[in-house]
Amino acid sequence: MITWKRTAGAAALSLVALLAGCGGSDDDDTPASPAPNPAPVASRPMELTILHINDHHSNLDSKKKDLKLLNAAGSRVTVNAEIGGFPRVTAAFQALSAQAPNVLKLHAGDATTGTLYFNRAGEPGEADAALMNTVCFDAMTLGNHEFDKGDSGLKRFIELLHAGTCQTPVLSANVTFGANSALNPSRAPDMVKPSIVLQRDGQPIGLVGLTIANKTQQSSSPDAGTLFSDETAAAQQQIDALRAQGVNKIVVMSHIGYDYDKRIIPNLSGVDVVVGGDSHTLLGPAALSTYGVGSPAGAYPTELRNKDGKLVCLVQAWEYSQVVGELKVSFDANGDVTACAGTPHVLMGDTFKIGGAAPAPADQAAIVADVAASGFLRVQAPDAQATAVLQPFKAKVDAFSASLVATVPQELCSRRVPGGPGSRDYGRSSVACNTLGNVSLHGGDIQQLVAQAYLEVANANYGGADISLQSGGGVRVPLLGNVTAANVIEVVPFGNMLWRLDVTGAEVKSMLEDGMQAVYGPGGSTGPYPYAGGLRWDVNAALAQGSRVSNIEVRDNASGNWLPLDLNRTYKLFVLSFNATGGDGYKTLANVPAARRQDIGVLDADVLQAYIDKQARDPVSGLPVLNLLPISLYSTKTYSE
Incomplete structure (x- = not known):
């Protein structure tokens, strides 16, 4: 004993x-x-x-996670299962x-x-x-x-x-x-x-x-x-x-x-x-x-x-x-x-889906056998007592998710990439947004607001930053009218943590060119287009790789003045873990050594919510008001293609 x-x-x-x-x-x-x-x-x-x-x-x-498990034919296929x-x-x-x-x-x-x-x-x-x-x-x-x-x-x-x-x-x-x-x-x-x-x-x-x-x-x-x-x-x-x-x-x-x-x-x-x-x-x-x-x-x-x-x-x-x-x-x-x-x-749980549907019996048997053979995947039923303890907290989270947290008087338009009629991302914005035209000149309002939120909250709560970065495709929906807590998560739904990297001005320039290449290079897509807080530039998408971004300026936190990017200076960059590890083609960030990177460990949606909570409140509803940012803060100053 x-x-x-x-x-x-x-x-x-x-x-x-x-x-x-x-x-x-x-x-x-x-x-x-x-x-x-x-x-x-x-x-x-x-x-x-x-x-x-x-x-x-x-x-x-x-949470749900896609695994690669063997089917009856002996091929590894994508199988969705409940994890953790x-x-x-x-x-x-x-x-x-x-x-x-x-x-x-x-x-x-x-x-x-x-x-x-x-x-x-x-x-x-x-x-x-x-x-x-x-x-x-x-x-x-x-x-x-x-x-x-x-x-x-x-x-x-x-x-x-x-x-x-x-x-x-x-x-x-x-x-x-x-x-x-x-x-x-x-x-x-x-x-x-x-x-x-x-x-x-x-x-x-x-x-x-x-x-x-x-x-x-x-x-x-x-x-x-x-x-x-x-x-x-x-x-x-x-x-x-x-x-x-x-x-x-x-x-x-x-x-x-x-x-x-x-x-x-x-x-x-x-x-x-x-x-x-x-x-x-x-x-x-x-x-x-x-x-x-x-x-x-x-x-x-x-x-x-x-x-x-x-x-x-x-x-x-x-x-x-x-x-x-x-x-x-x-x-x-x-x-x-x-x-x-x-x-x-x-x-993990024991319910599996292939393409959204339950596997055929033969595939189900093969999946179960493959899980057992792995040596590390453990089918584990949740503990009933712990589930009961969690339930009242879950009810509070669900109630908060449905609660109103902000109001947006003018649409915060979503657009990954600037550009006029006929450009590759023009149809993403609403007709009203495209009629106003700012998204064609400077890109998405909601994308820019998220990048600005990262910068301001970093300086208020997490030790400071000079600039921030957000990929356009990581911001998923526009906002207009009453906003719930669930809507905030829909804006940035991927659950990325924020990191702080110490990067040189030369690396900042290279980072921006990485984003442009991931959009305009061979096989490019709109998602990687960069949005930044405290940083702005001109874009000519028609130029060659490494030359698309020019006239880069950094906003001084103390004075609010815009200064030319100093290639030799070190800047503090607040950025999603996804991009910091090379996601969306940001190779320069992936190569920043460990000594110059720090996992802050705060969730992107929490940072956005913290920014919302700091905004002035509507005198009638009492809700924070999310307004369009001044054009001077938009990271894309001018755009041509």
């Missing part, structure tokens, strides 16, 4: 149970601090199972926990921010906390987005997380809360701990939390006095303290990103396992791509060596409640890892 206990103070290794945990287990935790006379522990070999998620970002509902959703996460944790003796259930950060569940379903983070408590995690590390509502907002989220019986410990070794912070230890002792010790089968296991420092300081909203220290130094300090207590099995819960994890592991002594987050990294076999799940960045687990030359197992579980990672770790009597293996379980 496994005994899990919760202890406190330097007596962590005395194995005295003080509190009962949740989910039928008693979990021991204590912050690491050197004990003057640590109790002796008889270390012995053990097998540990770590179940984990990260970066679910308020994605609590399932937090009730499936809960069910998978329960099922996998029941199959292993020594289990840790971990969340590696960024539980919040990303869908309407975060801020339109009750208090910010309330729905996430409620669903997380259906899993009853043994620990969570703080991600950068846990600070999006400031230290007080984070404190309230932790209070919501601790409202039930689970009392999930919240960890971060490299945060120091300011003197006036609601989370300063003088006001909230032990609400956030640097590390804890858990017991599994009588063996102490140390858990250390890390939060990505620069990104959180610059792009989230921690209080002014709250600081984040170097991740490597903070981790090593806690590892050393744990080992001084006799703890020889160390798991770092790291919300710093896969590439950063790979860089710091060789510089850490005493670390055994790193459970990662922040970079939304899919790990696993190459077959994940074959099956249409996604392109894995590495193996699950990724094996590295620490500073001592000993084996370290690194894992991450993708994003958005779609994957539950299952890591099996073997420790010898010295607490060193001898082997690790595991599975990134992609959670």
Whole structure:
């Protein structure tokens, strides 16, 4: 029988149970601090199972996804299936926990921010906390987005997380809360701990939390006095303290990103396992791509060596409640890892569609067999209790989606590409819009407004930007009259996150030419046409590749003056993840190195809604009014073809 206990103070290794945990287990935790006379522990070999998620970002509902699965003829065809959703996460944790003796259930950060569940379903983070408590995690590390509502907002989220019986410990070794912070230890002792010790089968296991420092300081909203220290130094300090207590099995819960994890592991002594987050990294076999799940960045687990030359197992579980990672770790009597293996379980339903219809019986049988043979696709029924917990929050989100959020007195016309009668995108705009003619000269009003929204909200809420970029085809519908929250999502329906890239002026010019080539080059289409906030230019579509854009100007945020683009200056670009990774032919952005790109992690529709909320309100309806932007802000100054 496994005994899990919760202890406190330097007596962590005395194995005295003080509190009962949740989910039928008693979990021991204590912050690491050197004990003057640590109790002796008889270390012995053990097998540990770590179940984990990260970066679910308020994605609590399932979603539809096209997979590539074998039909009866042995061909891979597009099959639509339901993927993920937090009730499936809960069910998978329960099922996998029941199959292993020594289990840790971990969340590696960024539980919040990303869908309407975060801020339109009750208090910010309330729905996430409620669903997380259906899993009853043994620990969570703080991600950068846990600070999006400031230290007080984070404190309230932790209070919501601790409202039930689970009392999930919240960890971060490299945060120091300011003197006036609601989370300063003088006001909230032990609400956030640097590390804890858990017991599994009588063996102490140390858990250390890390939060990505620069990104959180610059792009989230921690209080002014709250600081984040170097991740490597903070981790090593806690590892050393744990080992001084006799703890020889160390798991770092790291919300710093896969590439950063790979860089710091060789510089850490005493670390055994790193459970990662922040970079939304899919790990696993190459077959994940074959099956249409996604392109894995590495193996699950990724094996590295620490500073001592000993084996370290690194894992991450993708994003958005779609994957539950299952890591099996073997420790010898010295607490060193001898082997690790595991599975990134992609959670899915058992209803399949081909071309919108149910598969023929033979195809259905082949699909079911192919799913089973994959080794990572896991058909998982949602947990009934978690579904019931989600329901009242879902009702609030549905009600908000139908609510009025803005009014538009003059149509915000949609047009991907400028041009007069007979041009390739002329018919996309309404007759009224084409009669007015601005869309023919400067492009779509709604496209331009979305780009401007990104820029203004970046400067208000997310650490600032000089310019923004939006592909014309990524903005799907015009707006006129009363606008619901659902209409806002229809404008930008693809669920992209916003990134910030540091780009040179030369790269800005190249970026714009990439967009033009994707429109006017061989096989081009209208969707990639660039719209920008804080940036404008002249277009001659008839010119050769690399020469279509000229007279590029950047608007100075402070003065409002337009200045020539400086090819040697570095600009902060706020852009969708889709374009930042090369989507719509933006090759220049895809080649920007990792050191100059940052995933802000906020959803495009949330940014647009934040912009709407800041607009002046109609005196009668009380709704924000969305007006046409001044022509001077349109990114296409002049257009010829």
